[in-house]
Amino acid sequence: MAEGLVRLLLVEDDNHVAAALSAILSRHGFEVTHARSGEEALQALLPDSGAPFGVVLLDLGLPDQDGFEVCGKIRKRTATPVIMVTARADVRSRIHGLNLGADDYVVKPYDTMELLARIHAVSRRTAAQDTGHGADESPDGPHPPLRLGPVTIELPTRQVSVNGTTVSLTRKEFDLLALLAQRPGVVFRREQIISEVWRTSWEGTGRTLEVHVASLRSKLRMPALIETVRGVGYRLVAPAH
Numbered sequence: 001m002a003e004g005l006v007r008l009l010l011v012e013d014d015n016h017v018a019a020a021l022s023a024i025l026s027r028h029g030f031e032v033t034h035a036r037s038g039e040e041a042l043q044a045l046l047p048d049s050g051a052p053f054g055v056v057l058l059d060l061g062l063p064d065q066d067g068f069e070v071c072g073k074i075r076k077r078t079a080t081p082v083i084m085v086t087a088r089a090d091v092r093s094r095i096h097g098l099n100l101g102a103d104d105y106v107v108k109p110y111d112t113m114e115l116l117a118r119i120h121a122v123s124r125r126t127a128a129q130d131t132g133h134g135a136d137e138s139p140d141g142p143h144p145p146l147r148l149g150p151v152t153i154e155l156p157t158r159q160v161s162v163n164g165t166t167v168s169l170t171r172k173e174f175d176l177l178a179l180l181a182q183r184p185g186v187v188f189r190r191e192q193i194i195s196e197v198w199r200t201s202w203e204g205t206g207r208t209l210e211v212h213v214a215s216l217r218s219k220l221r222m223p224a225l226i227e228t229v230r231g232v233g234y235r236l237v238a239p240a241h
Contacts, residue, residue, distance in 0.1 A: 005029060005030065005031040006029065006030050006031070006054035006055065006123055007030070007031050007033065007051055007052065007053045007054050008025060008030040008031065008032050008033070008053060008054060008055045008056075008057060008119070009032075009033050009035060009041060009044055009045065009053045009055070009056045009057065009080075010022060010025070010032050010033065010034050010035065010057050011035045011037075011038070011040075011041040011056065011057065011058045011059055011062065011070070012034065012035075012036070012057075012059045012085075013036050013037060013059070013061070013062055013063050014059075015036070018034050018036075021057075022034060024112055024116075025116075025119075028116055030054075030055075030119075033053070036063075037062055037063055037064045037065070038062045038064050038065035038067070038069070038070035038073075039064055039065070041056070041058070041070060041074070042070070042073055042074070042077065045074060045077055045078050045080070046077075052078075052080065053078075053080050054080070054081075054123055055080065055081050055082075055083065055119055055122060055123055056074060056080055056081065056082045056083070057083050057085060057115075057119070058070065058071060058074070058082055058083065058084050058085065058102075059084075059085045059086075060084055060085065060086045060087075060088070060097075061086075061087070067084070067086070068096060068097060068100055071084060071097060071100045071101060071102050072100040072101065074101070075100060075101030075102075081103040081104075081122040081123070081171075082101065082102045082103055083102070083103060083104045083105065083106060083118055083119060083122060084097045084102045084104070084105040084106070085105070085106050085108065085110070085115075086105060086106075086107060086108065087107070087108045088107075089107050091211060091214060094211045095211060095214055095215045095218060098170055098173065098211065098212065098215045099215060099218075099219065101170055102170070103122045103170060103171060103172060104118050104121070104122055104172075104208055105208070105211075106118060118208075121198045121199060146178070146181045146182065148181055148184060148225075148236070148238045148239060149238060149239030150162050150163045150239065151181075151220065151222070151225070151239070153177065153178055153181050155178060158171075158174050160174065160177065160220075162220055162221065162222070167219055167220060168219075169216070169219065170215075172197055172198070172212055173212055173215060173216050173219070175196075175197045176193065176197050176209075176212055176213070176216065177216055177236075179193065179196050179197060180193075180226065180234060180235065180236035181236055183236075184235075184236050184237070184238040185235060185236070185237070185238065186235060187229045187232055187233055187234070187235045188233045188234055188235065189232060189233040190209060190232070190233045190234075191233075192233065193209060193233060193234065194209060197209075213226055213228070213234060222239065224237060224239075225237060225239065
């Protein structure tokens with residue numbers, strides 16, 4: 001692999017789509033490996049398959065396995081960021097994908113620049129975490145747990161529990177919750193959240209933010225925890241003990 005190139009696993013059963021997308025991705029600094037099925041994708045992610053991938057671009061319409069099922073298997077096998085590509089535009093499907101461990105999604109038909117922006121955003125976020133510059137670090141040393149009523153957030157271990165029961169969150173769900181929880185009651189502007197969590201200023205990420213907020217409310221079973229401030233952003237409402 002040429003130095004500086006990010007390895008990307010493209011999981012797409014349509015060879016024509018894959019060829020066109022691979023050409024675009026290659027021109028933007030990615031080394032693309034094409035998997036035509038869920039099984040090929042899982043084999044490509046085995047530890048002995050070469051240098052690790054930086055991103056997985058997963059089309060949910062696969063011939064051999066349900067795309068959501070493949071996403072879940074990938075997440076159990078590796079922490080590599082997964083971006084789902086789907087024709088399903090409903091919020092329930094997106095939340096289901098995030099619950100399985102996907103980091104982001106793109107709805108067909110998509111703009112190529114939108115796709116590239118999302119790929120670069122998850123790549124930058126993962127690189128920052130790998131080099132120890134994640135949102136949970138502090139120059140003053142490790143953080144004590146954040147306690148908000150029944151919710152406990154362990155920043156060093158990136159674990160969240162509600163009434164003592166651990167809740168599994170994706171990377172960005174945790175980063176979003178941790179950001180809001182560090183200043184309960186304070187309204188965070190959408191642009192600020194997108195900059196902090198997605199490390200981008202690209203306005204198209206706003207829709208992804210909404211889905212992540214909905215997913216957090218669902219997973220924590222506390223829909224009132226994160227309040228939408230219409231036209232501005234979001235704030236965390238600390239529950240009563």
